[in-house]
Amino acid sequence: MSDPTLTVLESHKSEVRVYDPLDPVVKHEPYPFYAKLRRDDPVTWLPSMQAFAVARYDDVDMLLKNGKLYSSSMFWPALLGEFDPVPEVPPMISMDPPGHVHLRKLANKAFVPSKIKALVDRTYEVANELIDDIVEKHGPEGEFDFAVDFCALYPVTVIAQVLGVPTARRAEFKIWVDNVLAAANRAAYGPERLAEIQESSDKIRAFFEELYDERAACLQNDLISDFIQAEIDGEKMSRIEVIQMSILLLIGGVETTTNLLGTTLIELNRHPDVYARVRADQTLVPALIEEVLRYNPPVQIIFRHTMEDTILNGVTIPKGSTVMPLLASANRDESKFADPEAFDIDRKIEVPLMSFGQGPHFCLGNYLSRMEARSALETVFSRFELLEPISDEVDWLDSYFARGPHHLKVRYRVRS
Ligand code: HEM
Structure with missing residues (x-):
């Protein structure tokens, strides 16, 4: 019997023969390509990216834990240029x-479980406030864009609060973050789009410079003020270091959790039996989140840089090469997950997911995002008796790095 995961690939055989993350067919549905890479080319050179892709779980795990050989130092330059x-x-x-x-x-x-627990009540409030706004704007039933009006505003409101950023400009932050992250695709863009990206990059910086100066003059009870005062081995962080850290937390805290929420609704729409079960029993929400994180993770790929010549799975990787561990492929490695292409919230997960990375850079926000997603989904299921995408066609973000819906038009009815 033919492998169903390769069907999409087969259907595009004449046009697409190799995995290229910049190819729109790949960006739309990368999983059949990952399956083929795991099977045939677990470590492969990508001419369009000038990088080596690494597709199997054990290789991804090993290289993320070996920061000496696989350095992170070129991550930001590779991503944002x-x-x-x-x-x-x-x-x-x-x-x-x-x-x-x-x-x-x-x-x-700032991100230990005890600190995150203290934010739980606020996350339910934020989710409820956003749904109140939607009902006020569109009425008790109708249509709205779940990705734009809920998913995009929810994590940015939570992280802005943690950082001490005024939430009035949260819709603007989301645009800035989206644009800055779009720099990952810069090779494919013309001057107009690049100018937009530059403008957002300048705005995000100017915003945090101003905020730093305000907080330095008058400290508050927020994370930016904590960073300003913090000492590491007797040394304070410089102004520019605090600004960089704040921007990283904003970028890390916004796009990822936004996409997790949007993708969750897409998977529920594709698996109505699961949707019915989690609506009937909200204790299943954490298992749902874990399976979405495994099956269709918000961060598909990260970057490393080799510090020495090395050999991985028989492929020689010269010193100074860019390496792209395919996290989303590792999560479907058939040697680690039974029936990996099936979406199964009852599965027993026996190895760590790669969705938050591994090793020294393991996601700082992993507790926060899981907690946020749980509060948001519970609130959404309680408040909406109907919430379903209008189309089965998904408008995925134009990105090989971030996975989530760009727009997600839904039909809804609130519980009275
Ligand atoms: C579902 C949500 C999220 C996903 C899938 C995700 C994914 C990741 C991944 C894959 C890494 C590893 C990068 C590497 O090894 O190079 C990472 C690191 C990081 N994440 Fe997240 N993230 C999420 C949510 C968050 C949130 C809410 C925050 C905000 C606080 C955050 C902040 C960070 C930071 C600061 C790092 C860098 C940690 C370090 O370098 O030590 N992330 N994340």
Whole structure:
């Protein structure tokens, strides 16, 4: 019997023979390509990216845990290029030890489970407020864009509050973050789109510069004020370091959780039996979130840089190469997950998911995003007795890095 996961690939055989993350067919449905890579080319050179893609779980896991050989130092330059809002200093995601360890220790304090628990009530309030706004605008039933009017505004409101950023401009932050992350596709864009990206990069920087100066003059009870006062080994963070850290947290905290929520509704629409079960029993929500994170994760790919010549799965990778661990492919590795192409909220997950990475840079926001997603989905299921995408066709973001819906028009009815 033929492998059903390869059907999409077969149907495009004449046009598309190889995995190219910039190819629109791949961006729309990368999973059959990942399956083929895992089977035939677990480590492969991608001419369009000038990078090596790594598709199997064990290889991805090993390289993420070996920061000495597979450095993070080129992550931000590879992702954002000349559009990094703060090119003077790297963000912690793009640092190796010892610099990374210092900053991570500092940031960890704000994201430990006890701090996240203290935010739970606020996340339910934010979700309820957004749904109140939707009902006020569109009435008790009708249509709205779930991706834009709910998913995009919810995490940005939560993280803005943690950082101490006024929420009045939250819709603008989302646009800035989207545009800055779009720099990942810069090779495919013309001057007009690049100018938009540059403008957002400048705006995000100017906004945080102003905020830093306000907080430095008058400290508050928020994360930016904590960073301004914090000392690492007797040294304070510089103004530019605090600004870079704040922007990283905004970028990290916004796009990812937004996309997780949007993709969850898409998967529920594709699996109506699961939708009915989680609506009837909300204790299944955490298992639903884990399966969406595995099956269709918000971050598909990250970047590393080799510090020495090396050989991975028989492929020689020269020193100074860009390496792209395909996290989303690792999550469907058949040697780690039974029936990996099936969406199954009852599955027993026996190895860590790759969705938040592994090793020293393991996502700082993993507790926060799981907690946020749970509060949001519980609130959505309680408040909407009907919430379903109008079309089965998905308008995925134009990105090989971030996975989530660009728009998601839904039909809804609130519970009276
Ligand atoms: C579903 C939601 C999320 C996903 C899928 C996700 C994914 C990831 C991944 C894959 C990494 C590893 C990067 C690497 O190894 O190079 C990472 C790191 C990071 N994430 Fe997240 N993330 C999510 C939510 C968040 C949130 C809510 C925050 C905000 C606080 C955040 C902040 C960060 C930071 C600061 C790092 C860098 C950590 C370090 O360099 O030590 N993430 N995330």
